Amino acid sequence: MADNTTLPAQVTVIGHPLVRHKLTLLRQVGTATSEFRRLAREISLLMAYELTRDLPIELTEIETPLEVMQAPILAGKKLCIVSILRAGNGIADGMLELLPSARVGHVGLFRDHETLRPVEYYRKLPEDIGDRLVIVVDPMLATGHSAAAALALLKQAGATQLRFACLLAAPEGLEVLTRAHPDVPVFTCAVDRQLDERGYIRPGLGDAGDRLYGTK
Numbered sequence: 001m002a003d004n005t006t007l008p009a010q011v012t013v014i015g016h017p018l019v020r021h022k023l024t025l026l027r028q029v030g031t032a033t034s035e036f037r038r039l040a041r042e043i044s045l046l047m048a049y050e051l052t053r054d055l056p057i058e059l060t061e062i063e064t065p066l067e068v069m070q071a072p073i074l075a076g077k078k079l080c081i082v083s084i085l086r087a088g089n090g091i092a093d094g095m096l097e098l099l100p101s102a103r104v105g106h107v108g109l110f111r112d113h114e115t116l117r118p119v120e121y122y123r124k125l126p127e128d129i130g131d132r133l134v135i136v137v138d139p140m141l142a143t144g145h146s147a148a149a150a151l152a153l154l155k156q157a158g159a160t161q162l163r164f165a166c167l168l169a170a171p172e173g174l175e176v177l178t179r180a181h182p183d184v185p186v187f188t189c190a191v192d193r194q195l196d197e198r199g200y201i202r203p204g205l206g207d208a209g210d211r212l213y214g215t216k
């Protein structure tokens with residue numbers, strides 16, 4: 001799956017040169033917390049641009065200083081960004097700079113040590129989530145189990161239009177997520193080589209939460 005040509009059609013790798021450049025800086029072990037946070041925000045803003053490419057547009061009449069014209073505006077599509085805690089917040093913050101009117105939901109999941117499956121510990125979502133285009137964000141798509149569980153609980157909560165966005169994906173995580181949710185478009189900035197035995201994406205960027213919040 002690491003070869004982009006063999007990815008499922010629902011997966012988009014955002015190959016914009018600015019995204020690729022900033023991702024390289026983000027990966028580097030010497031990148032300080034403040035710089036990491038800034039880069040994650042900037043990449044997320046660029047991802048939001050790609051994720052919203054197909055939003056519907058309508059025409060409205062406006063007046064320029066010279067004349068009246070029919071001008072394009074967004075056709076009232078309501079958005080919701082759902083952050084998978086905690087590292088998802090670093091992505092949500094960047095997307096909100098481009099999409100300031102979006103509502104924000106949060107989902108918290110931890111891994112049960114015995115079953116190794118995600119267990120929900122927190123959920124706060126807008127009531128009208130069913131009317132919104134929901135962009136679910138988590139920087140690292142590693143095993144794919146948390147992302148798949150988050151999408152399942154959002155569908156259960158009424159969400160019908162979902163997209164998933166991450167900075168890096170492991171082939172293993174993409175396999176799990178796309179099998180569980182073949183209806184959900186997935187956006188990533190890169191597909192890395194593999195998941196290691198500790199659950200880290202290789203070559204990756206380390207622990208995204210620790211690097212965003214300086215907790216290591």
Ligand code: URA
Pocket residue numbers: 087140142199200201202204205206207208209
């Ligand atoms: N979560 C991370 O933060 N990094 C990984 O490499 C895998 C999961």
